[in-house]
Amino acid sequence: MTTQIAMIGFGEAATAFVSGWALDDPARITAFDVKSTMPTQMAAMAAKQAGLGVTGAPDLAQALADADLVFCLITADRAAEAAEAAAASGALKPGALWLDGNSCAPETKRQAAIAITGAGAHYIDMAIMAPVHPKKHLVPIKLAAAKADAAAVALASLGMQPEVVGDQVGDASTIKMLRSVMIKGLEALVAECFLSARRAGVEQQVIASLEASDPDIAWRTRGAYNIERMVVHGARRAAEMREVAKTVAGLGLSPGLSQATAAWQDIVAATHADPGDDDLIGRLDRVLARL
Template identity: 30%
Template sequence: MGISIIGLGEVGRCYAQALRTAGLALEDAVESRPSSPALSLVREEGIRLHDSNGPWLSRSDIVISAVTGEVALSVARSAFPFLSPGAVYADFTTARPDDMRLAAKEAQDRGILFVDVAIMGGITLAGAQTPLLCAGDGAERLAEALAPLGGRIRVLADGAPGDAVTLKLLRSIFVKGMEALAVECLTLAQSAGLKAKLYDNLVDVDEAHLPDFLDMLVRTHVIHAARRLHEVESAEAQLEAAGFSPLVTAGVKATFDRSRKAVEGRVIKPDITVAEALEILIDSARTDLESKPAA
C-alpha cells in the first residue's frame, strides 16, 4: 500500500515520521518550500520530495493532505486528476466545512474516496497519538491503514465530509471558551483569596454529567435569561471594581441580553424542551447576524 503526504509542515512531518517508523510505505511527499526540518526528514528517511502534485500520485493508495486550511480545496483539486479511482484522499486540514463538502463531491465524481480528518488535540504534545475524528466514504479504510501508528481514530457513523471539521470547530468554541472563562474567573478568585473555596462551590458542576448539564443550562436559559442577566451584570461590576477587564463576561452579558430580547413577550413553558429552547435561540442569533450591515 503506497502512501503520500502533501505538505511537510508540523503535521505533515509528524505523520511522515510516524508512518516510516511504523514501517508503512510512505515514499513520496510534496512541499513547494521545504523547511530545514522537512529537508532533513526526507533525506534521513529516503522519501522522494516533489515541489508540486503530479502523475507520481497515481501509485498512491492513500494521500494525506497536511497543508493549511485556506489552500486545502485548491490543493485537493490539483491532486485529484492524478489519483487512481479507489484511492483515498484524506484531508487533515482545518478547512472550511463547505470546502470539505465541495472537495468530497469532486472526489466522488472521479471515483476517489474522501476523508475529512479532524485532529482533536495538540499535535505538538501527542504527535501521531493525537485522537483523530474521521468522516467520509474513505474513513474506514484510512482508520485501518493508520492503525499501526497506535493513535485513537474515531470514525463518525453516517458522518459526511465537513462534519468532522465542524465538530472540531464546535469543540474549540466550547473548550477555548471555557479556557478564557477560567482565566477571567480564576484571576479574580485568586486575587480575592477564594480560589479553593470557589472549587468547593463548584462541586455540583464537577459531579454533573456534562451532556445533561449543558441541556439543563440551555433549557433554563430561555426561562431565566432576564434574571440571570442581572447576575452577570453584577459579576461584571465586581470584576471592574477589582481592577480587571471583563472581556469574557462582557460577551456573556451580551449573550444573555440577546436571549432576554428573544423571549420578551413569549410565553415560555416551565417544561420547555432543549430542542424548543434551541429553536428560539437559533432564531435570535440568526436575526442578530442578519441585522448587521454588510462589511
C-alpha cells in the first residue's frame, strides 16, 4: 500500500480505522488533531498516535503534505471550518480525495465541498452509518460525490466496505442525518424517561411496564448503553443533532424533536459522570448526582 494518508482529527473514528487497517507501513499515515496544540493534552495525543505507529503532525498543513487520501473525522460543528482551513493552507495535493466523515447536514457538506474543490482536491461526502466499535474499518459507510467511485476503490484497498449511494454531495449525509433522528432521539427519550423515573423512585415500575409493552427490547441493557453513549459522546452527538435539525428544517418540516435531542445530549455530557460498569441504575444515579 503506497497511498499517503492524512487523518484530520484523531479521535474514536480515526483510531478505529487505523487499528482496523493494521497496515505494514503505518508511518505512511500522518495525523493532526487540535489537541496536539493544547499543552494539557498534547502528550496524551502524541502517545496515542505513536502507539498506532502513525506520524503526528504539529499543524494541519504538515499533516496534509503529499496526502492522497484525507480523512476528516472531527466534530460536526468544525467540519466546514476544517475544510476551509485546509484549502487556505495551500497544502492540499491536487487531485487528493477529501473524505468528510463528519455527521453534518447536506448544506454544511456542500459548503465544505466548495472550499475543497476550489483548492484542486476532490470532496467526498462520507457517512459512517454505525458506531465504529467493534467493527472498526468494517463499519458500514456510504459515499456520494462526483468522485465517489474512485473513493470507493481507495477505501476497498484498505479493506473497507463502502457503498456508493449517489454522485451529489449530500446524498450520503441526508441518509445519515435522518437515521440520527431516530437513533439519537431514542437516546434522549431514554435519558428523559429513565432519569425522571429514577428521581421519582418509580424506575422499576416504569421498566417493568416497558418490558411488558415491548418485550423484544432489553430496556435495562439498552438504557445503560444509551446513557453511557451520551455521557461519553454527548457533546459530539449534540453537534450532530443540530446538523440534523438543519437538515429537517431544510426539508420544510419541524425540527423540534431533533433540537430537543441536542439539548438532552448536551445536558448529559455536561455532567462528566463516570459511566462505571454496565449497571443502568448506577449510571442513572451518577448522572443525577451531577445534574
